[in-house]
Amino acid sequence: MDKFLEAAIEEAQKGLDEGGIPIGAVLVIDGKIVGRGHNQRVQKGSAVLHAEMDCLENAERLSAGDYQRATLYSTLSPCDMCSGAILLYGIPKVVIGENQTFCGPEAYVRSRGVEVEVINNPKCRQLMESFIQNNPELWNEDIGV
Amino acid sequence: MDKFLEAAIEEAQKGLDEGGIPIGAVLVIDGKIVGRGHNQRVQKGSAVLHAEMDCLENAERLSAGDYQRATLYSTLSPCDMCSGAILLYGIPKVVIGENQTFCGPEAYVRSRGVEVEVINNPKCRQLMESFIQNNPELWNEDIGV
Numbered sequence: 001m002d003k004f005l006e007a008a009i010e011e012a013q014k015g016l017d018e019g020g021i022p023i024g025a026v027l028v029i030d031g032k033i034v035g036r037g038h039n040q041r042v043q044k045g046s047a048v049l050h051a052e053m054d055c056l057e058n059a060e061r062l063s064a065g066d067y068q069r070a071t072l073y074s075t076l077s078p079c080d081m082c083s084g085a086i087l088l089y090g091i092p093k094v095v096i097g098e099n100q101t102f103c104g105p106e107a108y109v110r111s112r113g114v115e116v117e118v119i120n121n122p123k124c125r126q127l128m129e130s131f132i133q134n135n136p137e138l139w140n141e142d143i144g145v
Numbered sequence: 146m147d148k149f150l151e152a153a154i155e156e157a158q159k160g161l162d163e164g165g166i167p168i169g170a171v172l173v174i175d176g177k178i179v180g181r182g183h184n185q186r187v188q189k190g191s192a193v194l195h196a197e198m199d200c201l202e203n204a205e206r207l208s209a210g211d212y213q214r215a216t217l218y219s220t221l222s223p224c225d226m227c228s229g230a231i232l233l234y235g236i237p238k239v240v241i242g243e244n245q246t247f248c249g250p251e252a253y254v255r256s257r258g259v260e261v262e263v264i265n266n267p268k269c270r271q272l273m274e275s276f277i278q279n280n281p282e283l284w285n286e287d288i289g290v
Contacts, residue, residue, distance in 0.1 A: 045205055046202060047204065047206055047207065048230065049202075056192050057191060057192055057193045060190055061191075061286065063286065064286070067289060079233050080229040080230070081226065081229040081230040081232075081233040082229070084224070084225040084226040084229020085225070087226070088224050088225040089192075090289050090290075108253075140209065141206065144233050145235075
């Protein structure tokens with residue numbers, strides 16, 4: 001498996017082990033992971049730290065030039081907010097673990113010039129299917145429904 | 146002036162006084178402010194806590210029903226990320242202090258069913274014009290250019 005997607009899955013697993021929502025992300029620049037993160041709704045009581053946002057936050061302040069060489073890996077299709085963060089910073093490529101349990105505005109993100117690659121990895125899907133089945137209310141809260 | 150926009154401007158001023166980017170926001174539900182925030186790029190070294198995000202984070206975890214009765218006030222037109230957060234949570238109305246110094250994807254946000262009201266308040270504009278003139282690199286970093 002792609003080692004960066006693997007790192008994102010490790011983040012998702014870490015979130016699950018903490019009692020959180022199992023979604024993970026890593027930001028890669030020039031072949032190196034510069035930020036890692038996972039959903040922090042439960043752990044930090046956060047409404048904004050989805051995995052991708054936590055990852056961008058942990059990568060700390062970067063220049064536009066850095067973001068423009070970056071690829072964001074997420075175990076799950078980015079929601080409207082996380083897609084918006086990708087657009088804000090002009091991140092040119094997103095690799096998505098799966099988009100079967102939830103699918104964000106991928107067509108819109110593509111229309112704004114971002115390369116979107118969907119892997120449909122079974123481990124990513126299994127993590128979410130199991131979590132959603134056991135915690136439907138928490139999951140709905142996370143996606144605003 | 147609208148007391149909620151006034152509260153958002155107070156947040157922007159607080160950010161400026163802290164040495165930060167002068168953008169503020171408040172979240173209002175049923176006529177009460179439930180969250181306040183301002184841009185935290187300088188203060189917390191944050192890449193994700195724009196004023197609107199800081200405000201949503203400070204409002205803590207809310208139900209979908211809460212967000213669906215909310216209005217978000219921001220002194221500046223929300224960027225792609227902040228607009229995405231509005232869409233994620235189904236916030237039905239955004240009141241914008243000004244969109245002259247920066248304009249986010251307002252047409253897209255409207256096309257997704259959100260009411261977008263632009264005030265073009267002189268104080269909001271003056272805060273940003275003065276800040277951008279004195280700190281162009283910091284401002285560019287904040288909007289990913």
